[in-house]
Amino acid sequence: MRHSTPGVGLISPPPHHDIYSIEDLAQLIHDLKNVNPEARISVKLVSEIGVGTVAAGVSKAHADHVTISGFDGGTGASPITSIQHAGSPWEIGLAETHETLVRNRLRGRIAVQVDGGLRTGRDVVVAALLGADEFGFATAALISEGCLMMRKCHLNTCPTGVATQDPELRKLFSGRPEHVINYFTFVANEVRELMAELGFRTMNEMIGQREFLDSSRAIDHWKARGLDLGGLLCELDPGPDVAIYNCEPQNHGLEKALDHSLIEQALPAIESGQPVSIECPISNVNRTVGAMLSGRIALKYGHEGLNDDTIQVKFTGSAGQSFGAFLSAGVGFELEGDANDYVGKGLSGGRLVIYPPAVSSFTPEENILIGNTVLYGAVSGECYFRGVAGERFAVRNSGVTTVVEGVGDHGCEYMTGGIVVVLGRTGRNFAAGMSGGIAYVLDETDDFEVRCNMAMVELQPISDEDRVLEDLDHQRGDLETHGRVDIVHDMTRYDAQRLYMLIENHLRYTNSERARLILDNWDDYLPKFVKVMPVDYRRALQEMQASSRVTERTGVSVAVGD
Incomplete structure (x- = not known):
C-alpha cells in the first residue's frame, strides 16, 4: 500500500495527517464515494x-x-500493552453508540458493526440486542485454521504457517476452508437457537432490544458488587418514527458532481481511447473533481489507465477540495487559478498543472497557490505548481514527481517514494518521518538545515556532474518518453541532470518565471540546491545495486568464433 522500498524501515502505523476534524473525515468519505460510488x-x-x-x-x-x-x-x-490497556469492552462502546445515534435520529442511515473478541453465537445475540447490525470475527476464525496465538505475526516466524512468507514455515499450515465454514456454521446455529428462545424471527427484530438482556447473575457475583449497568442496559423509547437499525441509504450528493459532465464529454476516450480535450469553468463548490472520472477509467483499464495525454482538461477558476484526487494515468488537469486542500490526493498516474491567472498581479513564488495536505498518499504521476503550497506538502507521497515554488511546515512528511523539487523556502520540520524518495530544495539563504528534521535523512550537495551534463541531450529522449518524466533513474546519482529536466518541465507546463530565472543562471543556482536523502533509503538502493552487479558478473558468457 505504501509502495516502499524493500529493506527500508517504516513508521507503523503512520499518523493520518489528513484528518483533524469531522469535516476532514467527511471530505475523505466524499472522496472515496466519488471514486467508487458502489463501495460502502x-x-x-x-x-x-x-x-x-x-x-x-x-x-x-x-x-x-x-x-x-x-x-x-x-x-x-500489536504490543501486548496496547492489547491489554487500549480501549474498553465492545459492549460499552456499542451501547453508547447505539443510544447516541437513536436519540439523534441518525441510527437508520448508518450500519453499525462490532468486533473485538466475538467468539460465540451468544456474543452475536448480545451484540445485536445492544444495537449492532453486523458482527466481525477475526481471531476465532484464525484459530479455526490452526493459529496458536504466538503473537509473532510481524516477525515472519509464525510456527503454524498462518502469518509468514517463509516457504518452510508455510508448509506447516494445516488449515482448510472447511474448518472456517464449520466454525461459522456452529456460530450461526447457536444464534438461531437463541433467537428462537427469545421469540425473534429476523435479526432486524432483535437489534436494539435491550430489555431482553438479563444482568442479575453478573450483579450478584462478588467481583461485580457495586457495578451499575443501568446506563448500559437502559431501555430506549425512540418513538414509532425513529429507526433503531440501518434501513435507509446515506445521501452522498454525488448527483451534483462536476465529473458527470466530464465523463460525458470524455466518453470517446473512455470507450475507445480517442484523445479528448475539454475546457471547463470550476469553482470551490466543485469538490473531488476527477475522482469519479478516474474511477470509470479504472473500471475499464485498471491501474494502467489510458495512454498519456488521452484526456486533457483545462479549468479556470478556484477549485474546491481534493482537486485531481485519484487522477488516473492518461488524464491531465490544467488549472488556471488556485485550489484548496488535498490537491492530488491518491494521485494514480495523472498529471496536474496549476498556475495563477494571467491577469493576476501578485508574484506567484511569494503567494499561496494550493492548500494543505497536497499529494497525500499519492502513488504515481507528476505535478507542477507555479506558486507556494500550504502545510504538509507531499505527506505520504509514494511515487509522484512534483515541482513547487515553496512549501509550508512539515513538507515531505512520512514520504516513501517519488521526487519533490522546491524552488523556494520551506517551513519547519521538513522531511519528518521521510523514509523514501528524494527532495531537492533551493536553499538561497543557507539555513535550510535548521528547518529540516534530520532524524531519518541527511543533506547532500549537488555536484556539477560535468560528465552527466555532457550527455544531457542524449538522455533527454529517454527521460521524456511519451511526455512523462522517467523517475526510475538511479536516485543516488544524476542529480543535476534530473533536477534540470524537472525544472525545464516546470517551465514548459506553467511558464514559471522562477524556473526561467534558474535555468538561465544554472551555474549560479545549482550549488544552492540541497538534496534531501533518507539514510535507510540510500543504503537499500546501494545494496540493491550491489546485488544487481554481482548477478551480472556471475552470468555466463559464451563467445562463438571461427
Whole structure:
C-alpha cells in the first residue's frame, strides 16, 4: 500500500495527517464515494468513553458503516500493552453508540458493526440486542485454521504457517476452508437457537432490544458488587418514527458532481481511447473533481489507465477540495487559478498543472497557490505548481514527481517514494518521518538545515556532474518518453541532470518565471540546491545495486568464433 522500498524501515502505523476534524473525515468519505460510488465507506472507531459522539459525527459525515472495536482481540503484531490497556469492552462502546445515534435520529442511515473478541453465537445475540447490525470475527476464525496465538505475526516466524512468507514455515499450515465454514456454521446455529428462545424471527427484530438482556447473575457475583449497568442496559423509547437499525441509504450528493459532465464529454476516450480535450469553468463548490472520472477509467483499464495525454482538461477558476484526487494515468488537469486542500490526493498516474491567472498581479513564488495536505498518499504521476503550497506538502507521497515554488511546515512528511523539487523556502520540520524518495530544495539563504528534521535523512550537495551534463541531450529522449518524466533513474546519482529536466518541465507546463530565472543562471543556482536523502533509503538502493552487479558478473558468457 505504501509502495516502499524493500529493506527500508517504516513508521507503523503512520499518523493520518489528513484528518483533524469531522469535516476532514467527511471530505475523505466524499472522496472515496466519488471514486467508487458502489463501495460502502466504513469508519472504524475504538470502543471508549465518548465514542457515541464521534459515531454521530461519522454518521453526519455520510459514512455508510461504522465499526466499534473492543479492546479484546487485535492483531498479534500489536504490543501486548496496547492489547491489554487500549480501549474498553465492545459492549460499552456499542451501547453508547447505539443510544447516541437513536436519540439523534441518525441510527437508520448508518450500519453499525462490532468486533473485538466475538467468539460465540451468544456474543452475536448480545451484540445485536445492544444495537449492532453486523458482527466481525477475526481471531476465532484464525484459530479455526490452526493459529496458536504466538503473537509473532510481524516477525515472519509464525510456527503454524498462518502469518509468514517463509516457504518452510508455510508448509506447516494445516488449515482448510472447511474448518472456517464449520466454525461459522456452529456460530450461526447457536444464534438461531437463541433467537428462537427469545421469540425473534429476523435479526432486524432483535437489534436494539435491550430489555431482553438479563444482568442479575453478573450483579450478584462478588467481583461485580457495586457495578451499575443501568446506563448500559437502559431501555430506549425512540418513538414509532425513529429507526433503531440501518434501513435507509446515506445521501452522498454525488448527483451534483462536476465529473458527470466530464465523463460525458470524455466518453470517446473512455470507450475507445480517442484523445479528448475539454475546457471547463470550476469553482470551490466543485469538490473531488476527477475522482469519479478516474474511477470509470479504472473500471475499464485498471491501474494502467489510458495512454498519456488521452484526456486533457483545462479549468479556470478556484477549485474546491481534493482537486485531481485519484487522477488516473492518461488524464491531465490544467488549472488556471488556485485550489484548496488535498490537491492530488491518491494521485494514480495523472498529471496536474496549476498556475495563477494571467491577469493576476501578485508574484506567484511569494503567494499561496494550493492548500494543505497536497499529494497525500499519492502513488504515481507528476505535478507542477507555479506558486507556494500550504502545510504538509507531499505527506505520504509514494511515487509522484512534483515541482513547487515553496512549501509550508512539515513538507515531505512520512514520504516513501517519488521526487519533490522546491524552488523556494520551506517551513519547519521538513522531511519528518521521510523514509523514501528524494527532495531537492533551493536553499538561497543557507539555513535550510535548521528547518529540516534530520532524524531519518541527511543533506547532500549537488555536484556539477560535468560528465552527466555532457550527455544531457542524449538522455533527454529517454527521460521524456511519451511526455512523462522517467523517475526510475538511479536516485543516488544524476542529480543535476534530473533536477534540470524537472525544472525545464516546470517551465514548459506553467511558464514559471522562477524556473526561467534558474535555468538561465544554472551555474549560479545549482550549488544552492540541497538534496534531501533518507539514510535507510540510500543504503537499500546501494545494496540493491550491489546485488544487481554481482548477478551480472556471475552470468555466463559464451563467445562463438571461427
